[in-house]
Amino acid sequence: MARPQQLARVRTVAQDAMRGARWWTLLDLEKTLRTDTEFWRDLWAPSLSIAAHKVGLAGARGHLDEAIEAGFHQTDLFEPELSAAFGRDPDWSKVLERARANVPAPPLRITAWPEPGPAAPLRFDRVEPHREPQLLTRLPRPSGGAWQTARRLLAWTSALWRHANARINAGDAVDVLEQVANGARYSCVEYSIVLAQGLNALRIPARRVWLRRGDYHDGVGQGHAVAEAWIDDLDRWVLLDGQHGAYWVDEEGRALSLPELQAREHPARPVHVGPRTAIQDPALWSAYFAHASVSGVAWAPKGYVPVFQDGQVLPTELLLREPEDAYPRLSDLGVAVVALDGAAAVRISPVHPYAVGGVWNGAAIAAAPGPNAAERRFTRALDTGRGEHRAELAALTPYGPLPSRELRWTAA
Known part of the structure; x- marks a missing residue:
């Protein structure tokens, strides 16, 4: 030798x-x-x-x-x-x-796997990381699932002050709350800031929404600011009005997203969770769903008018024709193929921004403490026993596992 x-x-x-x-x-x-x-x-x-x-x-x-x-x-x-x-x-x-x-025969062949749908880049409204602890001390604590927590925060936000047309014009939710504690009152814009940034601090993905009536380039009272959130336990986006402490539902009582509200022929029913005056005329307020944009994205099937009632420009980072790409399903996930301790493995790649780990066949993926523990919470080696295999994959958030997606593979 x-x-x-x-x-x-x-x-x-x-x-x-x-x-x-x-x-x-x-x-x-x-x-x-x-x-x-x-x-x-x-x-x-x-x-x-x-x-x-x-x-x-x-x-x-x-x-x-x-x-x-x-x-x-x-x-x-x-x-x-x-x-x-x-x-x-x-x-x-x-x-x-x-x-x-x-x-x-190949020792392993992955035959079916989840893929996230196409989507425009998402931008959530958050306070700066160093400011988030200050915001969290002021917020109601999470309770129950994401939907219960979101409704509780919605009610809390609407009760902070009585609406006024004043604007803070700068700052974040911490600044707004500090000024409100000193007696300040603000507009719908500040409600949307507190609500969206508060939701994100509680690890519920949220962004601000700007609603505009039909001919918003002229007149007065043509716009309204709200927020929207991805609710884990509903597996959907929901529009939330911080000023009124309200969200909208369809005939079956299902909470609705902004695109669903825009597509309706008849006004949806508002549901109030806060103490402020209820929306008395749903048809009047539903007119604000005629045009909309969210943090970073605007859409306009018939053409975008970039000027608001007072002549100010309405900027957007990305302009779309239809809203679909602005509303990815945040329970979606992709998979990467990696080596784990020398063995073939898959790493769950969640779309959800606050995923804390992966779920494999209903159980959270465990990881031993160490420098790669965070990464290993999303990674699982593939079973190499001869035959066909399948697993249900999901992302885990602070509010529990999201709906699962199927992975299949064969081993020789």
Whole structure:
């Protein structure tokens, strides 16, 4: 058995001999090359057959037959030399068939996996990270699921002050709350700031929404600011009005998203959870759903009017025709294929911005403490037992697991 350093030198000499057509040099190395268990079957044995043919040795195909018997199948790597040497042999077609039959089944094949739908980049309204602890001390604590927590925060926000047309014009939810504590009163805009940033602080994805009536480029009272949130336990987006402490539902009592409200022919019913005056005229307020934009995105099927009633420009980071791409399903996920302790594994890649781990067949993926613990909470090795396998994957948020998606694979 050749030592590693000696084998490395022999490999180099053999490769140079093959490239330089020094066939006898290659043949003289056979004894050592046979000890190279990594490359003997798939490289040296076929090469020696070609070399033996080149110098006219009898039984030149013997090394190739030996390699095929051991499982060699990559004949294409040695063409056209192999066919030139042995293509006229009466059984050559059968030799090639035997080689092709050696291709083993893949040890693993992933056959079905989840993919996130297309979506425009999402931008959520959050306070700066260093300000978030200050905001959290002022908010009601989470209770129950995401929907119960969101409604509680909605009611709390609407009760903070009585609406006025004053504007803070700068700052975040902490600034608004500090000024309100000193007696300030603000407009719908400030309600939307507190609500959206409060929801995100509680790990409920939320963003601000600007609603506008039909001909909003002229007149007064043409706009209204609210918020919307992805509610984990409803698996949907819901529009939330911080000023009125309200959300809207359909005839079955299902909380509605902004695109659903825009698509309705008849006004939806508002549901109030706060102490402020209820919306007395749903039809009047539903007129604000005519045009809308959210943090970072606006859409306008018939063309976008970028000027508001007082002449101010209505900027947007991305302009769409339809709202669908602005509303990804945040329970969606993708998968990455990675190595976990040397084994093939998949890593769950959630769309949800506040996912804290992955769920595999209903159980949270456990990870031992360590520098990669956060990453390992999303990663699971694939079962390599022979046969077909399936697993239900989901993202885990602070409010529990999201709806699952299926992964399938086979192992040989």
